[in-house]
Amino acid sequence: MTTEATLPSTSASPTARQVWTRARGIALALVLLLVGAIAIAVIRSDARHGELDPRSADPNGSRAVAELLADRGVDTRVVTTLDEAAAATGPDTTLLVAVPDLLSRSQQSRLHNAFADSDGRTVLVAPGSASVERLAPGVTADPATSLDSTLSPDCDLPAARRAGTADTGGVRYTTTHLDADKCYTSERLATLLRLPAPTGDGDTVVLGAPDILLNDRLDKQGNASLALQLLGSRPHLVWYLPSLSDTSATGTDDERSFFDLLPSGWLWGTLQLFIAAALAALWRARRLGPLVPEKLPVAIRASETAEGRARLYRKADARDRAANALRSTTRTRLAPLTGVPVTQAHTPEVLLPALSAHLHGDVQDLRTLLFGPPPSDDAALIALADQLDALEREVRRP
16 A cells, blocks of 8 residues: 655744744834824813913913902903804903914904994904904004014014013904004014004004913913003903803804815825825836846746745636646646647547547547537536546557
């Protein structure tokens, strides 16, 4: 009895351990990125909690200035809706708008109409280019911010001269109002503007940065003096913290698309990415030149090549191609043994009669075996390979 030795496979699919060994570096990098993103989000959310809120004692809150104003007889009231802010305007009231850029276009127009003729003071904290033009007509925000945060007054406004240097550096403004007080200039552009009302005693103060109102900056430079003078000129202070939940922001005239909410820089960056992708596609799609034969750096065993091709055939369920390859190779080897030229080995009318005469077998059975249809499943393909081997051994038998 003969036994066949089981040879080790020349190629094998990677095991789960090998896949983990190769992918653990990438997985660890992704985990670190995720943890870092979560940590940054938590830190930033904590840092911005209660920002510019007169009830907050956080570093970015404004409770300290509210307490100092209370000691001087100025009561502070926090409002979060536009209706409350508009109703609170009056000659004995200072209205502070903490984040004007959160207001919609219609809200900004309504708020300006409310305080324009109120004879009170309105303080706008760091409004951007879009909001300042509606809340303070005639004022334009410069795209470039101030390089220095601490600036000198450089104006005749009594409050600024008494306060001295202060941390007002931020957004810079220009105005067409000839009677405006332009203070704390940076490169000839003001970071604090005071615009007197056309009639009455009211005015609007545009402040380029919120630093003078923050708890951790109030004791620096002349910040406290400037903040108390700007906010304490009237007995009542209404501190307006715009809220996204304000029902007045749901007007149909302020509906904006997703692209309107994206900063212009993101749109330009996306356009550049599309252009770069198109150029890369054109570069990769260029016509290739003729093939250049190269010598293999290593010798590959025929068994490895055969097994690799067999795996590809099996993965693609290409039993027809595998059967054609087996039959074609067998016919090429049988033709010289039966006296048929190799050039005619794949012609049934020439190969089959010579083979039948050599074996004294049925021509129809040989036709089905050597030129028949492709097998229907893997078992039939294996049976075909065995039959072709048996046929070749029989022809070679003396």
